[in-house]
Amino acid sequence: MDNHLSSVKNSCKLMKAFLDSDKELGVSELSRQLQLSKGAVHKLLMTLESEGFIKQNPANKQYSLGYTLLELGNKVLTNHNLAEFAKPLLQTLADTTQEFVCLCARDQYEAIYVDKIESKHPIRFNVDAYRRFPLYATSAARSILAFRDDRFIDHVLSEEIRTFTAYSMTTPEEIKERLNRIRANGYEVSSNMRNVGVTGIAAPIFDADGTVNASISMIGPTDRVQPHLDAFIQHVVTTTKDISNQLGFRGKS
Structure with a gap:
């Protein structure tokens, strides 16, 4: 009926x-x-x-x-709280992948994790909520930075590039090339750049006007993520597209 x-x-x-x-x-x-x-x-x-x-x-x-x-x-x-708004979809992504998922937001020239759902696996990746990183440092952060304008990106990369592992990118040129690839693909996949043995998959959240100030990432041990990589990418991208659409975004993400 x-x-x-x-x-x-x-x-x-x-x-x-x-x-x-x-x-x-x-x-x-x-x-x-x-x-x-x-x-x-x-x-x-x-x-x-x-x-x-x-x-x-x-x-x-x-x-x-x-x-x-x-x-x-x-x-x-005025009443919008992105963390509360995205929570149900974040939970669905965590339930589907059984891996750690988090919501990342831009705060000026840094990225901050504003919400997270931990994996139920005994061996798992974790990160503290409200921890800050440079906007080039993680898959979630780069998924935001990739969709900012050139002037903003140049400002972020004008200071000394911090490295976290032997696999971290070290030059602005290398990072910019990576950002171009993220824009083309609509998502980011990286391994070992922030933590050795860890793979992150992230995609941007578009506001109604097409700007990107947040992203969602799924993170786990590389040996557990890689066998399901294509499926996990699809789950992450679908989640961010759903959130973007609910925020009023009508463009191509």
Whole structure:
């Protein structure tokens, strides 16, 4: 039994139609997209306009999203806590992979782990919550840095590069090449760079405007991660895409 009100559902679909359009839409176009009669679409538009969710351009009679949605969106952002928001998906990723997973966020020019779920394996990787790292130092940090602009990246790499193992990258050029690969792939996989014998898989979280200020990573002993590498990559990428979409991102991640 469908417990959804069809009129409310159609109203939601109508407003979502504007997410994929960079222009105003008219009754005929909305009727075609929603597969509803022009009369039904017109009634929906009139109702939504009366509450400020839709506004009409008097010059061409076309419609766009109204300012009430902007107010609601700002309210969401004000109340938004990424750690709480992402927790259920973070837990699902941990349950699926049985490995350590964490949420990483950018704080100025550093990365900080703001949430984590530990692996249940007796032999496992762990990291302290709220620990800070340079934005080039870990798979999660690089997955954020890769999607910042060149000026920001140059600033991060202008100071002396810290190394953590014999496999750590040591020059800005080497790191930039790595960042280019992350952007192309949409994720990062690294072994031994921060801890020998450990492999991390990370992917970025995109905000509604396309910026990246956070990422999710899954980390475990290399000999346990490598046999499942492709599947684990897919799980991590799917998780960050789901979070990005729920944050309002509509681009290609």
